[in-house]
Amino acid sequence: MLAAELRLRLVERRRAEASEGVGLEATVRGLVDDAAGVLSGPRRERIVDLILRDTVGLGPLEELLADRAVEELMVNGHDHVYVERRGRIERSDVRFESDQQLRDTIERILAPVGRRVDELSPMADARLADGSRVNVVIPPLAVDGPALSVRRFTASRPDPDGLVASGTLTEELRTLLADAVAARRSILVSGGTGSGKTTLLNALSAWIGPDERVVTIEDAAELRLRQTHVVRLESRPPSVEGRGEVTIRDLLRNALRMRPDRIVIGEVRGAEALDLLTALNTGHDGALSTVHANSPADALRRVETLALMAGIGLPHEAIREQLARGVDLLVHMARGEGGARLVTEVAEVVRAAAGVGVREVWRRG
């Protein structure tokens, strides 16, 4: 068991060193050399080994992660483990001995990437070295024990052809979307949780011109663009002392000063909505993003609400005007039978009596 004090220092150090490309083993060795420099070399080596074993082993989860078919892993307290394979969720036989063992595993997942959870900050997001996305909530917020969700990074992000092959897009849709991206229309992909928004966003980027300078902004860098002239930015939660937070909004504001030809935002879900609308109305057209919503009309309302909340005091009319002028296309996704992900509707943003509205341009027959 890694002493709490040492673990805390490991987390702090990883926060800095992981982004510098320093390996976990090197960080641990540095930590041990600093803390126990008086011990002999072999004894320090043994401590390094112990810490590594305690830090990276994922216990019962190893078995599930070894199965490449597992796309999503959900743990709701130590004895409820669920996995998703090919779009289907089932309960797994795997379980943890106790909530404490689950907590230890969670710390082993978070520590190497410089994140942690405790009573003061009981929620955390992290991205693993392989690109998988992790979310953790612990008690008292999670009532029945620690909740861990892992969205597996599937090495293949399907391109537009792949999405036509799997039925997500039709031939007609592919042409429609290719033209829209090439014509620099600003596009929002909408849909529910896990409906395939990020995957489609990634595929849309295939039609961005090879000479364009692209800046991507995400909470966890999930996008894999084929272009080479790409700057990837990732937001950062506050540190243990509550400092150093960098939001999507901060990154977007900065990105505008980086001479981008295209801005791709993983998801609009906060105050960045207002800055995005401003950007879209001041010459930064062709932006691509996603938004969590139940329909195109709902997506529009959601962006409007987010922008209104960010711009307290701004007239409602002004925001609607910016929406109508700035956002061009809404592409809506939903889960279909047997785990399929489908584009179900495409709508245009138009001026309407209420200031702004949507007009269907395509619907799945």
Ligand SMILES: Nc1ncnc2c1ncn2[C@@H]1O[C@H](COP(=O)(O)OP(=O)(O)OP(=O)(O)O)[C@@H](O)[C@H]1O
């Ligand atoms: N077109 C597709 N066909 C089949 N499966 C897909 C498709 N797109 C995504 N998936 C599956 O759904 C999972 C979620 O995809 P994705 O991350 O794109 O969804 P999302 O809507 O962005 O999710 P979230 O709401 O969590 O951001 C993926 O891990 C993959 O397994």
Ligand SMILES: [Mg+2]
């Ligand atoms: Mg997503």
